[in-house]
Amino acid sequence: MKRLLSGNEAVALGAWEAGVRYASAYPGTPATEVLENLAQYAGVTAEWATNEKVALDAVVGASFAGARALAAMKHVGVNVAADSLMTLSYTGVGAGLVLVSADDPGAFSSQNEQDNRHYARFAKIPCLEPADSQEAKDFTALAFALSEQFDTPVLLRTTTRISHSKSVVEVAMPSADQARAARPAQPFPRQPQKYVMIPANARRRHPVVEERLQKLVVYAESTSLNRIEWRDRGIGIITGSIAYQYAREVFPQASILKLGLSYPLPPQLIQEFAASVERLVVIEELEPFFEEQVRALGLPVIGKEFFPLTGELTVGIVREAAAKALLTPVTPVAPSAPPTATTPAVMLGPSATLDLPARPPALCPGCPHRSVFYLLRKHKLLVSGDIGCYAIGVLPPFTAMDALISMGASIGMAHGMERARVGEKLVAVIGDSTFFHAGLPALANVVYNQGTTATLILDNYTTGMTGGQDNPGTGKTLQGEKTTRLDIEQIVRAMGVEDVWMVDAFDVPAVEQAIAAAVEVPRPAVVIVRGSCVLLAEYRPQPSVTVEAARCNGCTLCFRVGCPAILKSEERDAKTKRPKALINPLLCVGCDVCLQVCPWKAIYRVIAD
Amino acid sequence: MLKIDFLLAGVGGQGVLTASDIVAEVGMAVGYAAKKSEVHGFSQRGGVVESHVRWGEQVFAPLAARGEVDVLLAFEMLEAVRWLEYLKPGGIVVVNRQRIAPTTVTSGDAVYPPEDEIAAALRRVTDNVTFVDGLALAESLGNPRLANTVLLGALSRHLDVAPEVWLSVIEQRVPSKYRDLNVKAFWAGRDGG
Numbered sequence: 001m002k003r004l005l006s007g008n009e010a011v012a013l014g015a016w017e018a019g020v021r022y023a024s025a026y027p028g029t030p031a032t033e034v035l036e037n038l039a040q041y042a043g044v045t046a047e048w049a050t051n052e053k054v055a056l057d058a059v060v061g062a063s064f065a066g067a068r069a070l071a072a073m074k075h076v077g078v079n080v081a082a083d084s085l086m087t088l089s090y091t092g093v094g095a096g097l098v099l100v101s102a103d104d105p106g107a108f109s110s111q112n113e114q115d116n117r118h119y120a121r122f123a124k125i126p127c128l129e130p131a132d133s134q135e136a137k138d139f140t141a142l143a144f145a146l147s148e149q150f151d152t153p154v155l156l157r158t159t160t161r162i163s164h165s166k167s168v169v170e171v172a173m174p175s176a177d178q179a180r181a182a183r184p185a186q187p188f189p190r191q192p193q194k195y196v197m198i199p200a201n202a203r204r205r206h207p208v209v210e211e212r213l214q215k216l217v218v219y220a221e222s223t224s225l226n227r228i229e230w231r232d233r234g235i236g237i238i239t240g241s242i243a244y245q246y247a248r249e250v251f252p253q254a255s256i257l258k259l260g261l262s263y264p265l266p267p268q269l270i271q272e273f274a275a276s277v278e279r280l281v282v283i284e285e286l287e288p289f290f291e292e293q294v295r296a297l298g299l300p301v302i303g304k305e306f307f308p309l310t311g312e313l314t315v316g317i318v319r320e321a322a323a324k325a326l327l328t329p330v331t332p333v334a335p336s337a338p339p340t341a342t343t344p345a346v347m348l349g350p351s352a353t354l355d356l357p358a359r360p361p362a363l364c365p366g367c368p369h370r371s372v373f374y375l376l377r378k379h380k381l382l383v384s385g386d387i388g389c390y391a392i393g394v395l396p397p398f399t400a401m402d403a404l405i406s407m408g409a410s411i412g413m414a415h416g417m418e419r420a421r422v423g424e425k426l427v428a429v430i431g432d433s434t435f436f437h438a439g440l441p442a443l444a445n446v447v448y449n450q451g452t453t454a455t456l457i458l459d460n461y462t463t464g465m466t467g468g469q470d471n472p473g474t475g476k477t478l479q480g481e482k483t484t485r486l487d488i489e490q491i492v493r494a495m496g497v498e499d500v501w502m503v504d505a506f507d508v509p510a511v512e513q514a515i516a517a518a519v520e521v522p523r524p525a526v527v528i529v530r531g532s533c534v535l536l537a538e539y540r541p542q543p544s545v546t547v548e549a550a551r552c553n554g555c556t557l558c559f560r561v562g563c564p565a566i567l568k569s570e571e572r573d574a575k576t577k578r579p580k581a582l583i584n585p586l587l588c589v590g591c592d593v594c595l596q597v598c599p600w601k602a603i604y605r606v607i608a609d
Numbered sequence: 610m611l612k613i614d615f616l617l618a619g620v621g622g623q624g625v626l627t628a629s630d631i632v633a634e635v636g637m638a639v640g641y642a643a644k645k646s647e648v649h650g651f652s653q654r655g656g657v658v659e660s661h662v663r664w665g666e667q668v669f670a671p672l673a674a675r676g677e678v679d680v681l682l683a684f685e686m687l688e689a690v691r692w693l694e695y696l697k698p699g700g701i702v703v704v705n706r707q708r709i710a711p712t713t714v715t716s717g718d719a720v721y722p723p724e725d726e727i728a729a730a731l732r733r734v735t736d737n738v739t740f741v742d743g744l745a746l747a748e749s750l751g752n753p754r755l756a757n758t759v760l761l762g763a764l765s766r767h768l769d770v771a772p773e774v775w776l777s778v779i780e781q782r783v784p785s786k787y788r789d790l791n792v793k794a795f796w797a798g799r800d801g802g
Binding site (some may be wrong): 002004068095106108132160164165166167168201242249313315316319353355356357359361362364392396397437509559564566567568569579582 | 620621631637642643644645646647648655656657669670671672673674675687688690691710711712713714715716717719720721722726727731746774790797
């Protein structure tokens with residue numbers, strides 16, 4: 001039976017068919033969809049972890065204890081888990097262990113474009129790269145077998161494009177024999193020389209890692225993961241992952257060495273391929289990972305001098321680069337940067353353009369983050385930011401964020417800013433899920449070192465940015481079942497923060513007073529701003545609000561809350577000549593933030609008859 | 610080799626991704642190798658959503674190339690123009706006559722182009738432009754969320770695929786209690802688009 005599956009859905013299916021018993025992840029591509037799909041399969045325990053290191057550690061434990069296990073995380077999540085990953089390479093596994101991670105060429109929703117194939121080389125573990133959903137399913141299953149065959153964790157690397165594209169997958173009809181019985185309890189295989197990495201054991205395991213890598217190179221020479229497609233031998237292309245698809249489209253006649261095992265590489269296979277083609281080309285997204293290794297074999301190759309290292313490749317970009325490299329006949333090609341939400345104008349033939357308004361992302365109408373960023377802007381505070389929807393706070397009309405680098409970094413950075421004695425009042429802003437992810441140790445650091453950072457924890461009862469996943473603060477599991485809710489207020493008090501404010505995100509004066517007080521106290525302070533994300537199923541909109549045009553004088557204050565429901569009216573105030581406000585009742589959910597911000601009492605709630 | 614490339618574009622929340630799933634599955638149902646691609650994430654917060662669907666005997670890249678898209682299905686007028694560069698000259702444009710002002714417009718920093726300028730821009734690339742009152746037709750059926758099914762109905766007129774194939778895919782995709790309404794919405798788009 002054929003089904004149209006995304007790369008992520010296919011990974012989940014492949015893992016399940018391979019008998020995965022435990023999966024853990026922190027949300028983000030690919031983890032969100034892989035885990036949400038795995039959670040639906042019988043016989044798999046799937047969990048949200050507080051962060052990627054915790055996820056990988058739990059998966060390591062499950063693997064050591066004999067259960068096939070899978071961890072999934074964003075490319076940057078592997079940075080968090082890297083401490084464990086590097087030594088996991090030494091211990092090897094028990095049952096098969098697969099780490100699924102998606103790079104984000106183009107940085108569609110990430111803070112960088114790092115190439116995680118480097119992690120495979122760094123940790124000396126195999127890296128598999130599927131080029132479509134069928135391969136995503138097949139390679140995942142194979143990754144578990146490889147993990148056990150070579151006693152190694154396996155990195156399955158996708159990209160955002162592979163994870164989110166759908167293509168046809170051959171699916172066996174789910175049958176009864178695939179529904180797994182619960183695994184009977186088994187004793188832990190006690191092998192401290194293998195699993196306890198004290199220095200003496202680590203020294204003994206390091207040569208094992210090197211021997212394993214040599215065996216993997218031998219495997220790489222013959223595995224069906226790598227294949228040569230012989231066509232015309234004038235051009236030979238080494239490629240893999242999504243770049244393979246672009247190469248096929250741009251060079252339909254060229255011979256291709258497709259590398260499904262992108263680490264370690266097969267030197268003999270590459271040499272043989274190179275010897276049989278006139279010109280050797282490497283086409284790969286992001287880093288010259290294949291290219292540098294091919295050059296190290298002494299082979300002349302056309303690569304990153306034409307095919308860009310930054311951004312996502314497209315057929316257009318590959319075609320353009322191929323023409324520049326004189327690999328294809330030069331034909332006029334359109335410039336290839338795809339239009340984005342911020343593309344200012346579109347060329348319409350040689351002469352005409354039409355100015356297109358940009359459509360940047362915005363906080364949703366009713367978003368609980370709106371009042372906070374309106375106030376941070378109003379009081380011109382220095383804002384140390386974090387990863388989440390609230391990063392939109394850096395965009396107009398708020399422009400109220402001054403630093404953002406990684407999950408949980410807001411609190412640590414704010415502490416350093418304070419220690420550097422910036423002469424400004426400052427706050428750290430962090431979401432609930434991000435606080436549990438990496439904010440806890442950073443807040444402990446502030447308290448321990450007697451810093452005065454004011455931390456605003458924006459608790460919207462969900463992991464909003466990734467589509468609304470549960471976390472330890474929500475009281476619900478991945479499967480939506482009730483569990484212990486960790487109380488953020490109790491936690492910060494237990495950490496020794498004495499100055500704690502709990503405020504309703506939609507009570508603007510209360511939020512304002514709490515922030516004003518928190519930045520003044522000469523001690524660590526925390527303001528917990530609570531309000532539900534509007535994307536939650538439980539969210540109930542209130543009746544919309546409206547503008548009484550006669551009272552509105554176009555003061556523009558309500559425009560500064562950056563709400564998509566608030567429009568500039570065509571009617572202008574007679575005195576100020578400025579446009580009055582208008583509210584779109586279809587978008588307004590009655591959060592009342594604009595109503596509280598209006599100094600002229602021109603906004604009021606519509607009560608239905 | 611036969612191929613049809615689609616680009617579906619709109620604004621977060623309009624049902625672009627569901628509609629593109631349906632287009633891809635219709636392609637599969639009539640025997641094409643289908644691929645579709647979009648990126649989820651920030652774009653859903655009121656931003657631009659675009660999804661590529663490709664039908665063909667063999668499909669490699671999940672994204673269609675600029676200037677080669679056969680069919681542009683726009684859920685919003687501004688987005689029709691934003692993605693116009695992907696359309697091949699003379700390609701098919703089906704555009705929902707709906708304006709969703711971005712925050713740059715509502716804040717007064719930019720101007721939403723008038724409909725006649727949008728229509729003129731589209732017609733500079735192709736004569737094959739159809740405006741559909743998707744939202745109005747959906748509201749007349751009692752639910753504005755049916756607009757994407759109305760648009761699929763309007764799109765279906767331009768393709769050599771039996772309406773029954775579309776309907777069977779749509780019926781599988783929507784909750785059973787909305788099945789009849791979606792069938793009506795499809796026909797409203799196909800007959801009136």
